[in-house]
Amino acid sequence: xxxxxxxxxxxxxRLLLCAAAxxxxxxxxxxxxxxxQQVAVVNVMTGxxxxxxxxxxxxxxxxxxxxxxxxxxxxxxxxxxxxxGLKVDVDATYEKTKKxxxxxxxxxxEQIPPKVxxxxxxxxxxxxxxxQKKQIALMINVAWGTEYIPEMLxxxxxxxxxxxxxxxxxxxxxxxDVAKQIAAAGHELGNHxxxxxxxxxxxxxxxxRQITRxxxxxxxxxxIRPKLFAPPSGAYADSTVSTAYKQGMYTILWSLxxxxxxxxxxxxxxxxxxxxxxxGSMVLMHPTEPTRNALRTIVPSLVxxxxxxxxxxxxxxxxxxxxxx
Numbered sequence: 001x002x003x004x005x006x007x008x009x010x011x012x013x014r015l016l017l018c019a020a021a022x023x024x025x026x027x028x029x030x031x032x033x034x035x036x037q038q039v040a041v042v043n044v045m046t047g048x049x050x051x052x053x054x055x056x057x058x059x060x061x062x063x064x065x066x067x068x069x070x071x072x073x074x075x076x077x078x079x080x081x082x083x084x085g086l087k088v089d090v091d092a093t094y095e096k097t098k099k100x101x102x103x104x105x106x107x108x109x110e111q112i113p114p115k116v117x118x119x120x121x122x123x124x125x126x127x128x129x130x131x132q133k134k135q136i137a138l139m140i141n142v143a144w145g146t147e148y149i150p151e152m153l154x155x156x157x158x159x160x161x162x163x164x165x166x167x168x169x170x171x172x173x174x175x176x177d178v179a180k181q182i183a184a185a186g187h188e189l190g191n192h193x194x195x196x197x198x199x200x201x202x203x204x205x206x207x208x209r210q211i212t213r214x215x216x217x218x219x220x221x222x223x224i225r226p227k228l229f230a231p232p233s234g235a236y237a238d239s240t241v242s243t244a245y246k247q248g249m250y251t252i253l254w255s256l257x258x259x260x261x262x263x264x265x266x267x268x269x270x271x272x273x274x275x276x277x278x279x280g281s282m283v284l285m286h287p288t289e290p291t292r293n294a295l296r297t298i299v300p301s302l303v304x305x306x307x308x309x310x311x312x313x314x315x316x317x318x319x320x321x322x323x324x325x
Contacts, residue, residue, distance in 0.1 A: 053098075057090050064107065068085030071116045079121050079250075080130060082117055085114070126252055132279065139254060140287060141232075149287050153185050162314075164311045166191065169192075172214070172221055194209075197232060212247065253282075255280070260288050267294075
């Protein structure tokens with residue numbers, strides 16, 4: 001796997017302050033069910049003694065180590081994904097640092113998986129991710145229109161962020177080229193049922209048909225079979241969640257609604273998102289004109305606040321985000 005690097009300058013006098021800053025900057029590390037090692041690089045003075053270097057590593061380890069968090073079925077937010085813990089291997093870090101010349105600490109850290117995973121919770125809807133991850137997912141439900149999608153894709157590309165597009169099956173059948181364009185840009189594709197029905201009022205067989213037919217159409221158009229299902233209008237019954245789960249799919253809702261289907265001014269959408277966004281938020285939006293305009297402000301503003309904008313699947317992943325400066 002690609003190894004992440006973090007550069008933080010340390011001096012003798014500011015060691016404790018920098019260690020505290022290091023903790024503040026650390027968001028964690030991402031997705032894993034195994035003990036994966038990751039490496040971060042931290043600048044230190046050259047020519048330090050064995051004991052001094054070991055002490056610095058131990059100090060960083062105290063700030064860097066995190067306990068794993070189990071997935072849970074919250075009474076309000078329902079399924080909340082777990083999050084890997086993090087453990088610095090002091091001896092391995094010391095050896096790697098000395099081998100590299102000793103001028104920069106090569107922190108070797110291990111991802112420690114939780115005991116309870118999201119999959120262990122069974123058929124439970126998901127509204128938000130773990131609050132320990134400073135990440136947010138933009139979920140764009142597409143059931144009508146194509147005119148604003150290219151510019152929305154351009155905004156996402158400009159800032160090098162990814163989103164999850166939940167596609168209506170009938171829309172995909174009419175617009176396979178646009179679906180391909182979304183997929184080609186590296187965004188995640190989800191299932192938004194076939195004909196925008198009220199899933200909560202449908203029998204299991206009809207629910208299944210809505211889900212499987214949409215998967216078939218999306219896969220035929222893009223080669224991608226969705227693993228996430230977003231019920232239209234957020235309407236679902238327990239049977240809806242179970243039906244999707246039996247198809248190997250999680251049912252995805254949202255924790256922050258732009259209410260853009262009412263087509264408010266772009267400034268209203270911007271304020272709604274920026275004032276309510278928090279760690280683990282899943283933000284619902286649609287390809288409307290005000291959303292297209294609002295996205296030009298929302299994306300860079302969230303990035304400036306330090307949020308990683310990722311796909312829904314990445315947001316739900318157990319891996320702790322790699323610390324960044």
